[in-house]
Amino acid sequence: MRRFAIGLSGNPSDGDDLCQMTIERALANRSRWEEGTRLDSWMYRIMRNIWIDEGRKTTRSLQTFVAEEAGVGVGGDGAQEAAVELSNVDRAMQKLPEDQREAVLLVMVEGYAYKEAAEIVGCPVGTLNSRLVRGRDALMAMLGEAS
Secondary structure: OHHHHHHHHOOHHHHHHHHHHHHHHHHHOHHHOOOOOOHHHHHHHHHHHHHHHHHHHOOOOOOOOOOHHHHHHOOOOOOHHHHHHHHHHHHHHHHOOHHHHHHHHHHHHOOOOHHHHHHHHOOOHHHHHHHHHHHHHHHHHHOOOOO
16 A cells, blocks of 8 residues: 555655555545455555545646655665666656556556456546556666567
8 A cells, every 4th residue: 555655656655655645534534444355455546545645736846766865875875876866767657647657556566457456446447457558668667678
């Protein structure tokens, strides 16, 4: 859940806030969860709705994976290339349209099946598949990996 929140919000601090708001809302509305349905899908849907609501309230600036002031410590453990690549991927993800970013995060990062991811975002499976393909192709183009 935290990975998805960070992926949506763009940074760990806002992701943690999004997780907390999601848990608070889920607990306050626990009577609305239907026994026998997937709790994780219900939670992801709550999180997505909060994220959309918060996004409408505030315009957020894009942030890199590592805060500027933390740049001095990046690569100190000898994994400079991995840190740079991860930062590049994060910046590329933030450039994707919201619908494509959601699809990529749910399917490629969180590991949801297409049907489950489509239920979470509230669209047909074909639409989710289209968003995923466009998002993946855009990421590959931004990262310089020809498809």
